[in-house]
Amino acid sequence: MLRWLIAILFFANLLAFVAVRGAFGPTPTASGREPNHLGGEVHPDALKVRPVNAAEAADQAVVGAPAPATPIAASALPQ
Template sequence: MLRWPIAILLLANILAFVAVRGVFGPAPTAGGREPNHLNREIHPDWLKVRPVTAAEAADQPVVGGPAPAAPIAASALPQ
């Protein structure tokens, strides 16, 4: 009963492995992606990388930390 699904999965895995190894040609993402954007950059050397200061990082969420309290004002509804 499970013979055919296992055989199909085995053939699909072999085909995927062969495709990843490049038997059918290079992958579409093997080349540069949108190289025209790199050629149109005006002054790429003007870009500077700088560390984030504590003041700039204050509004960044902490992964694994508690969720921040939402600044919402609540009041009782009139009856």
């Protein structure tokens, strides 16, 4: 019984490998299915990289630090 399971899994893996390699045609992600998105791409030469100043860096989260405590106003509920 275990031999049959191993043989079936082996052939399933072999079939998946052959399918990924393109034996049954190109994969759906291989071609551009939405050509209208190509026209709306951002041109990399138009992007500008600038350093972040101290005012902009104040509201950025620090990776690895605890989350900042949010000031919450609490009051007693009426009964």
